[in-house]
Amino acid sequence: MDEPVSGLRRVPLRTVEVARESGYSVQQVRDLERLGVIPPAARASNGYRSYTPLHVQALRAYRGLAGAAGPVTARQLLAGLRTGTLADAASAVGAVHLRLAREREEALDAQRALRAIQAEVDGQDHEPVSDAMTITQLAEALGVRPSTLRFWEQEGLVSPERVTSLHVRRYGPSAIGAARIVAALRGAGYGIPAVREIMSSLRSLDGLEKAALVLQQRLDQIAARTVTLLRAGADLAAVVTSVQEAGPTSVG
Known part of the structure; x- marks a missing residue:
């Protein structure tokens, strides 16, 4: 079972840390960022990417959604979660279950x-x-x-x-x-x-x-x-909740 993201004490996170915690490779993290699965990472003064634990949860949520509904649907849904309302998010996830x-x-x-x-x-x-x-x-x-x-x-x-x-x-x-x-x-x-x-x-x-x-x-x-989708539920809820609290702009 994945280690809880709340156990990540170091913020900001480096790309290699995000990769390790999400189960993706460093290149996959960069590719998924480019595809809009997660929003662009902040850049440190030295030019390195700077992520947050919520980026890890977004990637884990994507993994579950991709396993349940396919990568194209998962990308579309994750992008929608960051710009829609809570009702929109619940409807989108419910549609996958249906x-x-x-x-x-x-x-x-x-x-x-x-x-x-x-x-x-x-x-x-x-x-x-x-x-x-x-x-x-x-x-x-x-x-x-x-x-x-x-x-x-x-x-x-x-x-x-x-x-x-x-x-x-x-x-x-x-x-x-x-x-x-x-x-x-x-x-x-x-x-x-x-x-x-x-x-x-x-x-x-x-x-x-x-x-x-x-x-x-x-x-x-x-x-x-179905089980894969259920396991992604907590990460999906975290992404949706953070967007509602911070406004539909980013998960960073």
Whole structure:
């Protein structure tokens, strides 16, 4: 566990000290400062950078956010924390939590769809995944664009079970289940060829086991990202509080 930043007695801090306490290298600290993750450090009379313990907390907060939501989102969020209100900060962090919760629910939906396919293979009765959906309804349920579903159709990953004379696509329970699995696999980082291979083998035991393993790994990854975000909470709160006390200008 990281040593509390309050234990840092020396102020101002040198770049090497900030690097050691934040877990980044000296060059990474400078790069993250250049990218705006932390505000510019003050400069001493000899030209050396001069940081504060709050810069360390900002870097730790960034590490947690990057692990939970990716570096681009983390950079944007940290920059917003220094210029927005307390309500803005709470909303931004809450949005990351909601995103993780949605990703978890999508993976669980895919697991349920996979169990339905397993039941079909085993000849067992099972509840239908859902009623039929239009392409717009399914895209909204999956959090993707209709064009994404059309692309998956072109790639042979998901096919509508009926296309009307007006070219309106209708997705039945089987297609909806397949789409949920494809969405989870894509979310886990699998490329189109790998997803196609898994989807084409779902009627075999090996294919079912592989898909089940991938989905469980996806859930484990989301859980780890959630814990990472929770661990960053104290550092995020410190950054937000300091900005509100000093005004939206810096953390130094």
